[in-house]
Amino acid sequence: MSARIIAGQECRDLWLSGRGPVLTFAYAVLLSAVTYLAATNQILNFLEQRESVNLVLQIAVAVGVLLTLVVAADAISGERERGTLESLLLTPVSRGSIVLGKLVAAMSLWGMVFVVAVPYLWVLGKGVAVVGEALLLGLVVGTLLALSMAAIGLLISARSSTNKVSLAASLFLLLALFAPTQLPAMPTSSVGDLLVRINPVTAGMHYIGLVLLKGHTWTQDLSYLISPVVTVVATAVALVVLGPRIVRLTGGVGSG
Amino acid sequence: MPGVTLEVRELSKWFGSRTAVDSVSFTVHEGEVVGLLGPNGAGKTTTIRMLSTVLTPTGGDFAVAGVPSSRPADIRARIGVLPESAGYPLHQTGLEYLMYHGRLFGLARDEARQTAVRLLGQVGLADRAQTRIATYSRGMRQRLGIARALVNNPSVVFLDEPTLGLDPAGQREILTLVRTIAEARGTTVVVSTHTLPEVEQACSSVLIMNRGKVVVSGSVAEVTNAEAAGRQSGHLRVPPDQVARASEVLQRVPGVSVEVSKDVVTVTSADGMNTVLSAVLDAGITLLSFEVDGARLSDAFLAMTRGGSS
Numbered sequence: 001m002s003a004r005i006i007a008g009q010e011c012r013d014l015w016l017s018g019r020g021p022v023l024t025f026a027y028a029v030l031l032s033a034v035t036y037l038a039a040t041n042q043i044l045n046f047l048e049q050r051e052s053v054n055l056v057l058q059i060a061v062a063v064g065v066l067l068t069l070v071v072a073a074d075a076i077s078g079e080r081e082r083g084t085l086e087s088l089l090l091t092p093v094s095r096g097s098i099v100l101g102k103l104v105a106a107m108s109l110w111g112m113v114f115v116v117a118v119p120y121l122w123v124l125g126k127g128v129a130v131v132g133e134a135l136l137l138g139l140v141v142g143t144l145l146a147l148s149m150a151a152i153g154l155l156i157s158a159r160s161s162t163n164k165v166s167l168a169a170s171l172f173l174l175l176a177l178f179a180p181t182q183l184p185a186m187p188t189s190s191v192g193d194l195l196v197r198i199n200p201v202t203a204g205m206h207y208i209g210l211v212l213l214k215g216h217t218w219t220q221d222l223s224y225l226i227s228p229v230v231t232v233v234a235t236a237v238a239l240v241v242l243g244p245r246i247v248r249l250t251g252g253v254g255s256g
Numbered sequence: 257m258p259g260v261t262l263e264v265r266e267l268s269k270w271f272g273s274r275t276a277v278d279s280v281s282f283t284v285h286e287g288e289v290v291g292l293l294g295p296n297g298a299g300k301t302t303t304i305r306m307l308s309t310v311l312t313p314t315g316g317d318f319a320v321a322g323v324p325s326s327r328p329a330d331i332r333a334r335i336g337v338l339p340e341s342a343g344y345p346l347h348q349t350g351l352e353y354l355m356y357h358g359r360l361f362g363l364a365r366d367e368a369r370q371t372a373v374r375l376l377g378q379v380g381l382a383d384r385a386q387t388r389i390a391t392y393s394r395g396m397r398q399r400l401g402i403a404r405a406l407v408n409n410p411s412v413v414f415l416d417e418p419t420l421g422l423d424p425a426g427q428r429e430i431l432t433l434v435r436t437i438a439e440a441r442g443t444t445v446v447v448s449t450h451t452l453p454e455v456e457q458a459c460s461s462v463l464i465m466n467r468g469k470v471v472v473s474g475s476v477a478e479v480t481n482a483e484a485a486g487r488q489s490g491h492l493r494v495p496p497d498q499v500a501r502a503s504e505v506l507q508r509v510p511g512v513s514v515e516v517s518k519d520v521v522t523v524t525s526a527d528g529m530n531t532v533l534s535a536v537l538d539a540g541i542t543l544l545s546f547e548v549d550g551a552r553l554s555d556a557f558l559a560m561t562r563g564g565s566s
Contacts, residue, residue, distance in 0.1 A: 083343020091360040
């Protein structure tokens with residue numbers, strides 16, 4: 001009940017105070033530009049329709065994960081700096097409910113990012129029977145990745161001494177996780193394949209590519225989803241166990 | 257005698273090797289308004305944060321409204337707190353802010369709205385209920401914070417520096433509000449502040465802390481008199497045409513030395529002030545005012561916190 005009240009207020013703060021709509025608008029502009037280029041540009045339109053759908057879906061998942069992580073990274077350390085966390089800690093609401101409420105609010109941003117991507121995917125995938133599958137894939141893999149990043153963002157936010165530290169650490173982590181997706185043909189060697197599999201972001205993105213581009217069935221490469229699932233479970237357990245102890249008035253290691 | 261609403265036993269807090277609060281013990285009764293005084297770094301805020309369960313004590317225990325410190329959530333349900341330098345969600349309106357906190361304390365939506373509207377009226381913000389907090393002045397935000405501290409109808413209210421950064425009129429306004437809360441609701445109020453003259457008026461008792469310890473506690477009169485007891489000098493103000501006669505009369509009293517400056521006669525006596533006052537009144541001199549050195553709370557505060565960090 002308390003978590004629902006906090007989630008409701010956090011969502012109102014996110015979506016009515018301007019931050020959520022502004023981020024979503026910027027993302028929609030980016031998606032529009034990519035979709036337009038993929039569909040019309042002479043250099044880019046060599047992409048086969050499936051590849052265009054895959055490209056836009058991967059961008060949607062990447063941006064969704066990024067925004068979710070950024071909002072989560074600000075959720076506790078930001079409130080601490082703005083002086084509003086103490087008022088929240090002074091209510092009888094449990095620390096677990098506070099964390100859950102903030103997690104739901106952060107995830108609402110991923111939900112909006114996904115919804116915004118739907119018409120773009122529909123336009124690009126028109127004529128080939130791939131839109132439904134792409135949407136379902138994006139929903140499953142994107143939710144797994146966004147959930148794990150939101151949980152990691154909250155853990156970092158709770159532990160950080162300042163909001164700047166929290167945002168910097170979260171963005172560095174995201175960069176480290178996404179960097180391998182830019183390397184060419186990573187899974188061609190056994191070491192490369194291992195690196196792709198243990199990184200939840202590269203594993204999830206690779207799985208999307210295998211299903212959408214190579215036409216694999218959902219169950220054929222399911223092992224690529226092990227690390228995203230394990231990350232979600234591990235971060236959720238960490239939040240449940242550590243949340244009540246690390247959501248406190250002062251951040252940083254060894255603080256009172 | 258009203259019941260005890262706050263009982264603190266040997267409460268301590270260490271931050272690493274630094275002692276913030278050192279074995280503090282005191283009791284506060286129902287309806288009492290306690291001024292928690294002390295220089296910066298005395299441990300006032302840490303004490304309030306421990307009593308409001310935001311910080312975990314290193315040692316000792318306490319009970320609020322009969323609820324032991326081992327049940328922090330139950331304590332939080334019975335207290336209201338205005339934290340030092342409290343922040344506010346600037347995009348929310350005062351009404352939204354109070355309703356949100358009312359709901360976190362378990363009120364239904366309608367009940368939370370009614371409570372918020374009532375409290376905004378009580379703190380003088382009824383006409384600004386639908387305005388964003390960003391447009392509130394500092395004094396208005398403090399009043400909103402006090403309203404938030406009352407949203408759960410608490411047994412004990414902790415106000416940490418409620419007058420910080422306010423002009424004298426704003427300080428008086430807040431302390432009047434504090435007194436009203438205590439009188440109208442019978443709520444125990446613990447207020448940490450530096451505005452000592454107002455504390456003398458608003459508080460029924462004071463507790464002075466220095467370097468993490470309680471150095472003195474009691475009613476305002478007890479604390480003030482304890483400091484004034486050893487003092488032997490005072491200032492008499494008499495009409496200008498009677499200054500010379502007052503000086504003459506007092507110089508005849510054994511053990512009294514006299515200094516005159518304009519219409520104020522400063523006397524020092526080895527036997528206290530009774531003989532001085534008797535001599536002046538017996539001589540038929542009109543006494544306009546009389547003040548004993550050290551008879552104000554601020555003097556007691558300064559004497560007892562000498563060597564403190566401020």
